[in-house]
Amino acid sequence: MRDDASSPNDAGGLPADTFDAAFRDRLAALVRLRRDVRRFRPDPVPEHILLEALNLAHMAPSVGLSQPWRFVLVEDAARRKAAAASFRRANAAALAATAPQDRRLYARLKLEGIRDAPVQMAVFCDDTTTTGRKLGARTMPETRAYSTVCAIHTLWLALRAHGVGMGWVSILEPEEICRICEAPAGWRFIAWLCIGWPQETRSDTPELERAGWEKRLPLSALVRRI
Numbered sequence: 001m002r003d004d005a006s007s008p009n010d011a012g013g014l015p016a017d018t019f020d021a022a023f024r025d026r027l028a029a030l031v032r033l034r035r036d037v038r039r040f041r042p043d044p045v046p047e048h049i050l051l052e053a054l055n056l057a058h059m060a061p062s063v064g065l066s067q068p069w070r071f072v073l074v075e076d077a078a079r080r081k082a083a084a085a086s087f088r089r090a091n092a093a094a095l096a097a098t099a100p101q102d103r104r105l106y107a108r109l110k111l112e113g114i115r116d117a118p119v120q121m122a123v124f125c126d127d128t129t130t131t132g133r134k135l136g137a138r139t140m141p142e143t144r145a146y147s148t149v150c151a152i153h154t155l156w157l158a159l160r161a162h163g164v165g166m167g168w169v170s171i172l173e174p175e176e177i178c179r180i181c182e183a184p185a186g187w188r189f190i191a192w193l194c195i196g197w198p199q200e201t202r203s204d205t206p207e208l209e210r211a212g213w214e215k216r217l218p219l220s221a222l223v224r225r226i
């Protein structure tokens with residue numbers, strides 16, 4: 001696997017206009033159009049796109065520079081099948097726990113692409129890592145998991161910049177996913193990611209909003225000054 005980990009050190013020589021207004025507009029478009037994707041075409045994702053996106057994910061911030069993210073590409077059909085079965089069990093339990101008035105809508109939602117997406121990736125956080133020598137994580141060890149999520153979001157955007165879609169699946173049994181992936185002790189399951197070319201046309205509205213499940217809140221409701 002190609003390793004671009006040294007490239008950020010070369011960034012000092014960037015021309016002042018590298019991040020100009022046109023770039024910012026395109027970055028905003030990327031963020032607005034990212035979307036969680038659950039419906040995929042079967043055609044493969046070129047390896048160089050996946051590796052480029054993983055290299056960018058590996059540039060994410062991490063507590064103490066601990067880089068606790070661990071990416072497991074799940075290629076084995078039996079393991080994928082076992083993950084899909086875990087989703088079915090977890091989703092059945094989630095449906096049963098959903099308020100009765102919401103169950104019909106919940107049951108209609110598509111909440112994973114485990115059987116369809118050509119790339120399936122489990123992401124773990126290595127809570128036992130000595131990289132970073134615990135800097136910043138002594139009072140808040142959960143910051144390692146937050147760091148892993150930063151990497152996942154970077155991956156999401158990097159893939160989308162190529163037109164590749166990604167869907168995050170959390171309706172799973174974490175212990176079963178650790179077993180399926182042969183995760184070493186101390187690895188915490190963070191995300192199951194379905195990656196591939198999206199079937200749907202681009203939308204700036206989340207699918208759950210289009211389905212009537214939830215709406216985006218106004219930013220003003222989430223920001224306060226004290």
Ligand SMILES: Cc1cc2nc3c(=O)[nH]c(=O)nc-3n(C[C@H](O)[C@H](O)[C@H](O)COP(=O)(O)O)c2cc1C
Pocket residue numbers: 034035036037038110111112168169170171205206207208209
């Ligand atoms: C931590 C996390 C877990 C998620 N788990 C699921 C999931 O299990 N199934 C699903 O369909 N979407 C899942 N999503 C996607 C969200 O539903 C989605 O991000 C949200 O509805 C907003 O839509 P957007 O990503 O298209 O903007 C998850 C997203 C995050 C950040």
